[in-house]
Amino acid sequence: MTSALTREQHLDLYYFMRLNRELEEQMVRLFRQNKIVGGLYSSLGQEAISVGTAYALSPGDWIAPMIRNIGALLVRGFKPRDILTQHMARHTSPTLGKDGTSHFGDLKSRHVVSPISMLGDLIPVMTGIAMAGRYLGQKIVTMTWIGDGGTSTGAFHEGLNLAAVQKAAFVLIVENNQWAYSTPVKRQMPLRDLADRARAYGMKSAIVDGNDVVAVERTAREAVAHARAGHGPVLIEAKTMRMRGHAQHDSAEYVPKEMLESWKKRDPLDCYEQFLHQNKLWDAKTKKEIDARIAREIQADVEFAENSPFPPPELAEQGVYCAGCHTVEADWKRPKEEVMPPRSSVKPEWPIQDYGDLEAAPKRTAKSFVHGRQAGNGTRPTAASKATAKSKLLKKPARAPSPAKAGR
Ligand SMILES: Cc1ncc(C[n+]2csc(CCOP(=O)(O)OP(=O)(O)O)c2C)c(N)n1
Numbered sequence: 001m002t003s004a005l006t007r008e009q010h011l012d013l014y015y016f017m018r019l020n021r022e023l024e025e026q027m028v029r030l031f032r033q034n035k036i037v038g039g040l041y042s043s044l045g046q047e048a049i050s051v052g053t054a055y056a057l058s059p060g061d062w063i064a065p066m067i068r069n070i071g072a073l074l075v076r077g078f079k080p081r082d083i084l085t086q087h088m089a090r091h092t093s094p095t096l097g098k099d100g101t102s103h104f105g106d107l108k109s110r111h112v113v114s115p116i117s118m119l120g121d122l123i124p125v126m127t128g129i130a131m132a133g134r135y136l137g138q139k140i141v142t143m144t145w146i147g148d149g150g151t152s153t154g155a156f157h158e159g160l161n162l163a164a165v166q167k168a169a170f171v172l173i174v175e176n177n178q179w180a181y182s183t184p185v186k187r188q189m190p191l192r193d194l195a196d197r198a199r200a201y202g203m204k205s206a207i208v209d210g211n212d213v214v215a216v217e218r219t220a221r222e223a224v225a226h227a228r229a230g231h232g233p234v235l236i237e238a239k240t241m242r243m244r245g246h247a248q249h250d251s252a253e254y255v256p257k258e259m260l261e262s263w264k265k266r267d268p269l270d271c272y273e274q275f276l277h278q279n280k281l282w283d284a285k286t287k288k289e290i291d292a293r294i295a296r297e298i299q300a301d302v303e304f305a306e307n308s309p310f311p312p313p314e315l316a317e318q319g320v321y322c323a324g325c326h327t328v329e330a331d332w333k334r335p336k337e338e339v340m341p342p343r344s345s346v347k348p349e350w351p352i353q354d355y356g357d358l359e360a361a362p363k364r365t366a367k368s369f370v371h372g373r374q375a376g377n378g379t380r381p382t383a384a385s386k387a388t389a390k391s392k393l394l395k396k397p398a399r400a401p402s403p404a405k406a407g408r
């Protein structure tokens with residue numbers, strides 16, 4: 001897999017993926033010591049997806065990470081201490097100890113929308129943010145993540161239809177990790193590729209090997225550029241494997257051992273280390289330095305979290321409802337009057353040609369997107385990895401002739 005990234009950027013990707021893994025492994029230890037409040041989810045084996053996709057965005061863009069996207073929070077500038085204090089319900093956490101897991105955001109500077117537990121609901125929310133950006137004069141792209149199971153919710157389909165017809169600058173990452181709790185993909189939908197869900201809405205889609213961070217980053221970058229140019233949303237299916245149970249309480253005995261074994265051979269960090277060696281992007285000394293930096297950072301932040309107080313009981317009622325304690329204001333990049341009555345018919349700053357009309361969508365070349373076609377549902381990952389290098393644009397849905405062409 002070739003890459004257009006600089007050496008620095010390649011090392012960044014390693015840093016964030018390794019930090020993601022080491023931080024989560026540290027939290028498993030803390031969980032066993034009963035220091036984590038609430039559940040603990042793992043993105044083991046899926047780090048390349050969170051990190052690679054978030055890395056492809058620009059600073060002004062918006063993200064809404066879910067429970068397996070700690071990597072995206074790290075790329076966005078949150079520190080291990082934010083994630084640790086949050087999971088440990090300390091008063092120093094981003095929610096001041098009011099909420100747990102990765103349920104926090106930052107609407108003002110990092111443009112991070114907090115997770116919504118109801119799977120699928122972030123799709124219409126992020127579509128709405130993308131649409132708002134268009135009227136505010138911002139050339140932003142929005143992104144969220146969803147699992148294979150989440151693609152069966154009503155909100156997923158309603159949201160994608162809205163995004164597609166509005167040509168919202170929105171990129172959806174579907175993390176097909178083969179399991180939704182104890183339900184395998186094949187027991188949930190009669191599809192080999194979840195990317196096919198996008199065809200129902202005339203949306204562009206791509207399939208990528210979710211364990212190959214370089215491919216993930218490149219595919220996401222192309223999708224982001226496509227969306228930012230006003231060509232509409234993109235769905236990326238990243239094929240991967242959930243290497244642990246749904247959460248710490250689930251030992252996942254229902255997962256066949258051979259399946260885990262074969263995916264373990266394609267561990268995203270191992271694969272990426274090999275890539276860095278083969279492309280002479282680092283040496284043993286560089287790796288040692290980055291690993292040591294990560295160990296230091298995590299150690300310092302664990303100490304910070306452990307020494308942080310729990311929220312004082314007398315503040316329990318504070319900040320639950322907003323009573324003017326903060327304001328979230330739209331960041332207008334153009335005169336507000338242009339899109340307010342009586343001039344509300346003025347075109348948006350960033351006009352969208354022919355809402356939802358497939359015919360009008362610009363023609364794209366076969367080189368535009370990268371697809372790693374894989375064997376269905378992770379049963380044959382070796383065959384899958386061989387096919388990863390193939391570049392092919394997914395076919396658009398077959399269309400009936402338009403009324404004009406049909407002579408009506
Ligand atoms: C609408 C909705 N239904 C059910 C749940 C309960 N639930 C939370 S996570 C989960 C499994 C999700 O599986 P998947 O989407 O594949 O994501 P993964 O856990 O594999 O990352 C379920 C059923 C929920 N949060 N929201």
Ligand SMILES: [Mg+2]
Pocket residue numbers: 147148149175176177178179180181242
């Ligand atoms: Mg899943």
